[in-house]
Each structure stands twice: as structure tokens, then as C-alpha cells.
Amino acid sequence: MKTGKNYLDRTTRFFVRIALCAVISLIIMWLWNLLIPNITHWSNINYWQSLGLLVFFRLLCGNFRFFSYYPHHRRYYRHHHHSGLDDMSPEEKEAFVRKRFQDLMNDETSWKE
Numbered sequence: 001m002k003t004g005k006n007y008l009d010r011t012t013r014f015f016v017r018i019a020l021c022a023v024i025s026l027i028i029m030w031l032w033n034l035l036i037p038n039i040t041h042w043s044n045i046n047y048w049q050s051l052g053l054l055v056f057f058r059l060l061c062g063n064f065r066f067f068s069y070y071p072h073h074r075r076y077y078r079h080h081h082h083s084g085l086d087d088m089s090p091e092e093k094e095a096f097v098r099k100r101f102q103d104l105m106n107d108e109t110s111w112k113e
Contacts, residue, residue: 025051 029050036042045053085093 025054
């Protein structure tokens with residue numbers, strides 16, 4: 001574990017994702033059995049069929065990464081774009097930030113015109 005932050009180790013994250021997948025399958029089964037048979041007169045489904053529906057729709061939507069979120073992206077972005085600042089003195093950092101801000105303002109004013 002990393003110090004100072006609440007990171008779960010890989011095994012715990014794996015089991016949490018499995019548990020969330022099981023809970024979502026139960027919710028899908030409950031909603032299906034509550035709504036679909038009354039609306040379309042189709043039959044009820046069991047747990048394994050709801051899990052199959054979950055996997056099927058995840059594959060259809062093209063996103064099979066369960067419960068993905070962006071902290072990994074932010075960490076990469078910060079490390080990738082700010083790693084050069086670590087070797088700079090405070091004066092160099094300030095000059096760098098001022099130059100970047102000025103470039104941003106120049107781009108913004110040319111975009112408005």
C-alpha cells in the first residue's frame with residue numbers, strides 16, 4: 001500500500017469488482033422480472049441469465065472495463081506533463097508557468113476573433 005492515500009491492493013479490488021458485478025446482476029434480474037414479463041409477456045430470468053445479459057451488453061457497448069474511472073488517467077497526466085518541473089528551481093518554475101499561461105491567453109484571444 002502507498003502511504004498517505006487509501007489505495008486498495010489488487011486482490012481486494014478484484015473481489016470488490018466481483019461483488020459489484022454480482023450485485024448488478026441481481027439488480028438486473030430483479031428489474032427484468034419486475035417489468036419485462038408484465039410488459040411483453042416474456043418469461044422470468046434467473047441469476048446466470050442476468051449475468052449473461054450484463055456481459056452481453058458490456059460487450060455490445062464496447063466497454064468491458066467494469067467501473068472504470070479516471071484517477072489513473074489523472075495520475076498519468078500529472079506525471080507525464082509535470083515531471084519536467086521537478087528539476088527546475090522556483091524561479092524557473094514561475095517563468096515556465098507564466099510563459100504557459102501567456103501562451104494559453106494568446107491562443108484564447110486568437111480563437112475568439
